Amino acid sequence: xxxxxxxxELRNNISKLQFEIEGLMPxxxxxxxxxxxxxxxxxxxxxxxxxxxxxxxxxxxxxxxPQTDLKLNRLESDIRTATAKLSxxxxxxxxxxxxxxxxxxxxxxxxxxxxxxxxxxxxLSRLKKEYELRRQETMTLKPTLSVFL
Numbered sequence: 001x002x003x004x005x006x007x008x009e010l011r012n013n014i015s016k017l018q019f020e021i022e023g024l025m026p027x028x029x030x031x032x033x034x035x036x037x038x039x040x041x042x043x044x045x046x047x048x049x050x051x052x053x054x055x056x057x058x059x060x061x062x063x064x065x066p067q068t069d070l071k072l073n074r075l076e077s078d079i080r081t082a083t084a085k086l087s088x089x090x091x092x093x094x095x096x097x098x099x100x101x102x103x104x105x106x107x108x109x110x111x112x113x114x115x116x117x118x119x120x121x122x123x124l125s126r127l128k129k130e131y132e133l134r135r136q137e138t139m140t141l142k143p144t145l146s147v148f149l
Contacts, residue, residue, distance in 0.1 A: 032057045 032047040036057055048055040066073040087094060 028055075029057070 032055065035047040036045060045057045046054050047057045064072055066076045
């Protein structure tokens with residue numbers, strides 16, 4: 001029980017540290033931007049470095065969503081409306097295309113069955129069964145722990 005208790009304690013500490021990191025991140029980013037603004041060499045955007053680690057300022061692209069941007073919401077709605085209208089106006093063409101797709105999918109399925117019949121032999125079947133039996137015989141259960149906080 002000593003190791004289990006230690007494991008829970010360490011996981012709990014990790015969780016607390018992660019929460020602390022998330023709280024510190026906005027101020028650290030602000031500080032990094034200040035450092036970057038005063039440095040002449042910003043090629044790698046390294047804002048802090050010591051002997052065994054470094055901190056690099058990275059700018060990730062972030063976009064507004066239709067839920068947070070009125071214009072994106074309106075454009076998304078216009079796209080849905082235009083698509084629905086086109087689908088309605090071109091219903092016959094779409095039905096023909098869908099029918100062709102279904103026909104080709106059926107042809108593919110038939111060809112796959114034919115391929116399987118060509119490569120099927122009793123010998124191959126026996127080998128596959130032996131393989132699966134051996135695989136089942138060699139199965140072991142490896143113990144591991146899941147920790148929930």
